[in-house]
Amino acid sequence: MRFGSFFKNRQKNDEQKQEHPAELKKSLDQNLAVLKQLMEEPNDLVIRAFSLGQTNYRCAIVYIDGLVDKQQINSNVLKNLQLFAEKTDLPNGADSVLHEMEKELISVGDVIKADNLDEAINDLLYGSTLVYLDGIDKVLMIGMKGWETRTIMEPVSESLIRGPREGFTENLRTNTMMIRRQIRDPDLRFKTYDIGRRSRKKLVVAYLEGVAHPDLIKEVNRRVESIDLDDAPESGFVEQWIEDSFLSPFPQLMNTERPDKVSAAILQGKIGIILDGTPFALIAPLTIGNSMQSPEDYYERWMIGSFLRGLRYLAAFIAMFLPALYIALLSFHQGMIPSQLAFSIAATREGVPFPAAVEAVIMALTMELLREAGARLPTTIGNTIGIVGGLVIGEAAVQAGIVSPIMVIVVAVTAIASFSIPSYSVAISFRLLRFGFMLAAALLGLYGIILVYIMINIHIVNLKSIGVPYSTPFSPSFFRDWKDLVLRAPITMRTRRPSYLKSDDNKSVNKGET
Amino acid sequence: MERFEYADNSIGDREILVAVPSIVIGVGVLSMPRDIASATIAVDGIITIVAGGLLAILLTWFTAKLASQFPQQNFIDYASLITTRPFGIVLTLLLAVQGFMLAAFETRVIADVAKQYLFDQTPYGAVGLSFLLVVVYAISGSRTGLFRLNMMFFPIILIISILVMLLTTGLFEGGNLLPVLKTGVSGHWDALKQSIFSYIGFSFLLFYTSLVKKPKNVPKKACIGMSVAVFLYALIYVMCVAVFGNLAAGNLLYPTIELAKNVQIPGGFFERFESLFFVIWIMAIFNTTAMAFDAGVFALNSIFKKDRKMQLIFLLAPLIYIIAMLPNDIAEVSAFGVFVSYYGTTMTAIITILLLMIARWRGVTKQ
Numbered sequence: 001m002r003f004g005s006f007f008k009n010r011q012k013n014d015e016q017k018q019e020h021p022a023e024l025k026k027s028l029d030q031n032l033a034v035l036k037q038l039m040e041e042p043n044d045l046v047i048r049a050f051s052l053g054q055t056n057y058r059c060a061i062v063y064i065d066g067l068v069d070k071q072q073i074n075s076n077v078l079k080n081l082q083l084f085a086e087k088t089d090l091p092n093g094a095d096s097v098l099h100e101m102e103k104e105l106i107s108v109g110d111v112i113k114a115d116n117l118d119e120a121i122n123d124l125l126y127g128s129t130l131v132y133l134d135g136i137d138k139v140l141m142i143g144m145k146g147w148e149t150r151t152i153m154e155p156v157s158e159s160l161i162r163g164p165r166e167g168f169t170e171n172l173r174t175n176t177m178m179i180r181r182q183i184r185d186p187d188l189r190f191k192t193y194d195i196g197r198r199s200r201k202k203l204v205v206a207y208l209e210g211v212a213h214p215d216l217i218k219e220v221n222r223r224v225e226s227i228d229l230d231d232a233p234e235s236g237f238v239e240q241w242i243e244d245s246f247l248s249p250f251p252q253l254m255n256t257e258r259p260d261k262v263s264a265a266i267l268q269g270k271i272g273i274i275l276d277g278t279p280f281a282l283i284a285p286l287t288i289g290n291s292m293q294s295p296e297d298y299y300e301r302w303m304i305g306s307f308l309r310g311l312r313y314l315a316a317f318i319a320m321f322l323p324a325l326y327i328a329l330l331s332f333h334q335g336m337i338p339s340q341l342a343f344s345i346a347a348t349r350e351g352v353p354f355p356a357a358v359e360a361v362i363m364a365l366t367m368e369l370l371r372e373a374g375a376r377l378p379t380t381i382g383n384t385i386g387i388v389g390g391l392v393i394g395e396a397a398v399q400a401g402i403v404s405p406i407m408v409i410v411v412a413v414t415a416i417a418s419f420s421i422p423s424y425s426v427a428i429s430f431r432l433l434r435f436g437f438m439l440a441a442a443l444l445g446l447y448g449i450i451l452v453y454i455m456i457n458i459h460i461v462n463l464k465s466i467g468v469p470y471s472t473p474f475s476p477s478f479f480r481d482w483k484d485l486v487l488r489a490p491i492t493m494r495t496r497r498p499s500y501l502k503s504d505d506n507k508s509v510n511k512g513e514t
Numbered sequence: 515m516e517r518f519e520y521a522d523n524s525i526g527d528r529e530i531l532v533a534v535p536s537i538v539i540g541v542g543v544l545s546m547p548r549d550i551a552s553a554t555i556a557v558d559g560i561i562t563i564v565a566g567g568l569l570a571i572l573l574t575w576f577t578a579k580l581a582s583q584f585p586q587q588n589f590i591d592y593a594s595l596i597t598t599r600p601f602g603i604v605l606t607l608l609l610a611v612q613g614f615m616l617a618a619f620e621t622r623v624i625a626d627v628a629k630q631y632l633f634d635q636t637p638y639g640a641v642g643l644s645f646l647l648v649v650v651y652a653i654s655g656s657r658t659g660l661f662r663l664n665m666m667f668f669p670i671i672l673i674i675s676i677l678v679m680l681l682t683t684g685l686f687e688g689g690n691l692l693p694v695l696k697t698g699v700s701g702h703w704d705a706l707k708q709s710i711f712s713y714i715g716f717s718f719l720l721f722y723t724s725l726v727k728k729p730k731n732v733p734k735k736a737c738i739g740m741s742v743a744v745f746l747y748a749l750i751y752v753m754c755v756a757v758f759g760n761l762a763a764g765n766l767l768y769p770t771i772e773l774a775k776n777v778q779i780p781g782g783f784f785e786r787f788e789s790l791f792f793v794i795w796i797m798a799i800f801n802t803t804a805m806a807f808d809a810g811v812f813a814l815n816s817i818f819k820k821d822r823k824m825q826l827i828f829l830l831a832p833l834i835y836i837i838a839m840l841p842n843d844i845a846e847v848s849a850f851g852v853f854v855s856y857y858g859t860t861m862t863a864i865i866t867i868l869l870l871m872i873a874r875w876r877g878v879t880k881q
């Protein structure tokens with residue numbers, strides 16, 4: 001019954017919405033009445049009606065409390081308008097008065113005249129201040145947004161030792177500002193969209209005109225335009241809406257909190273997607289080579305950068321294969337372990353009641369649980385969880401004879417390796433694949449591992465990120481791009497943008513060549 | 515630069531360059547030194563390997579030349595153009611059968627070798643089945659993807675082969691290579707047949723060249739790719755003979771894997787290198803099998819007007835599995851291998867040369 005009435009109400013509301021006259025009236029009272037009726041007078045809607053100085057012109061300013069900078073409104077709008085009478089050369093007619101207000105009286109940079117109610121209300125909800133004047137069906141929208149925001153802080157999920165310390169915030173303007181400050185190029189484009197039927201969040205597609213490939217720009221814009229959600233609370237929604245394949249364990253767009261990462265990608269000819277309300281920006285396209293890159297590779301000198309990157313590839317290998325190799329070697333190919341090591345493993349495994357596969361799955365799952373618990377808890381308690389989990393449970397499990405010490409080493413090394421992968425979402429998909437490898441190893445040993453490896457490769461070569469093959473630059477191979485793959489070539493040798501992006505303006509470093 | 519458009523799906527001649535050795539290098543190389551060493555004396559087999567290789571390169575050139583004369587046309591289209599439509603269908607079927615048989619053979623050998631070197635308890639049926647399923651997964655994807663897989667796996671295969679040879683240089687005994695040039699003509703003839711057979715697979719160029727946008731360079735690139743295979747074969751053969759001696763090499767079942775068995779890893783953090791070698795070699799075998807199966811499906815599919823790729827794959831995969839599991843023992847498997855090689859080589863050679871000659875004679879060119 002209640003549900004029925006709820007839906008009825010809902011329907012009625014919809015009908016009412018459709019009925020409402022989506023146009024501005026001439027009379028101020030009517031306008032305000034429409035506004036009140038539309039929003040049902042919420043208590044954060046501030047309507048301040050007054051007359052223009054000593055004149056008979058009545059006007060009103062409307063804003064939503066909390067979304068605007070009240071101080072500025074008072075000093076730059078309200079005050080100026082109320083002192084209107086001091087002006088002597090008063091123009092005649094509401095039209096010209098409004099014009100005068102727009103041009104002269106309101107000391108704010110961002111003033112737009114609108115004659116459409118929908119547009120005005122959208123802007124009102126986004127933090128604009130509306131100025132109505134009696135006798136004209138137009139309204140001024142003053143952009144003086146100001147709300148409580150988080151200050152710029154160091155990105156939590158991607159910390160660097162060397163590199164800029166600022167990270168994106170939840171405020172779109174701050175974020176675009178940070179990119180603008182890195183790329184002072186008039187060709188930098190910010191294409192803005194409203195995402196979400198109800199939430200109407202701003203989304204910015206950022207790219208460099210003449211550097212990013214036109215087809216890529218077109219494709220990203222086409223996909224962003226197709227988004228039709230009630231709300232996109234986080235850029236993850238956008239990512240999942242526009243990605244190429246939802247059946248893939250691999251992320252097809254890079255997400256990052258770092259402005260330097262986004263601007264570097266834009267300069268390469270990629271496209272950044274920034275959503276209001278989240279510090280995580282997206283970078284498209286993402287290929288397999290990118291998943292192992294960290295901005296720090298470029299900030300440190302090239303030898304160090306190359307070494308760190310090589311280390312990371314090793315880490316990726318360990319994170320994916322080590323437990324599976326342990327299972328395969330112990331249950332199928334004991335002969336491959338050198339005899340000394342085999343004896344010591346056999347000695348430590350004495351009394352362990354489970355086969356290697358069960359042992360490995362128990363420990364790997366425990367590790368995942370610990371990680372998850374640590375991530376969900378406040379930082380201080382999270383650390384405790386690490387100590388309790390890592391040391392106490394590990395030690396106790398060995399003492400109790402549930403797992404062997406070697407297994408604890410394997411799981412610990414795997415966990416450390418998976419934490420050293422720079423991108424969280426890549427690391428998590430590697431961890432997911434690890435379980436696939438473990439299952440294959442338990443069934444078919446090394447043979448199973450290589451089959452799963454081949455399957456992952458098959459998947460990767462068929463996968464695309466915004467139309468760019470995921471396996472680039474390995475295959476289709478762009479040998480020039482290999483300078484920035486495992487080896488990070490010196491800055492002076494990396495003279496070109498990645499060739500798979502087919503940028504029109506290919507050169508990124510000018511060494512005096514023509 | 516015009517080779518790869520943004521999100522383009524076609525393949526280039528570089529992909530062909532890698533695809534040719536990827537197709538050719540498969541299970542053949544694992545047993546190849548045995549067949550050749552048993553027919554020749556000391557290291558004389560290298561002559562036949564190179565001679566067979568040159569012949570194979572020549573045939574590759576012919577196939578690629580024939581196919582590249584008809585850019586972006588399927589084999590069936592230009593075969594029908596040169597001869598007649600029914601004849602074209604027959605030729606396509608004959609070549610498609612070769613692909614399926616090669617795929618079946620590779621599947622069977624991989625199951626046998628895995629049983630020998632990786633696990634002795636798992637039934638080879640399960641091993642072969644899991645392998646074939648992965649192959650089916652691969653060819654259900656895009657054809658471009660297959661070529662990209664070749665590009666990804668081929669360097670790994672080259673690296674592991676070179677690694678094996680580098681790590682066994684300590685066992686290299688020059689004395690095993692002598693005396694040279696003592697093999698009679700009949701011995702060379704036997705070995706030559708074996709050596710040509712280990713190069714089968716290049717006939718798929720007849721189909722895949724149609725995917726290349728500008729196939730002008732395909733014959734050259736295909737020949738370069740083939741020479742890589744010839745070079746690798748010759749190197750492996752020399753190493754096998756030098757390490758084992760001709761007699762032992764001629765009696766080992768899989769001399770190439772046995773070569774890997776002799777690898778001593780410095781530091782000794784794991785043993786039995788041959789298991790690792792074979793596991794990585796599975797990628798090479800996978801490439802061959804996937805390409806062979808896909809070429810067969812590609813050929814059959816071109817007969818139908820509608821795209822029936824998926825139906826064909828699911829229809830043919832069980833068939834291939836059954837054929838692969840038919841031979842009862844090693845002897846029957848190698849007899850099957852000999853048959854596949856004979857069939858493949860003669861079919862490809864005859865069809866290619868016939869079509870080239872008729873095309874020249876009737877003056878058929880691109881439509």
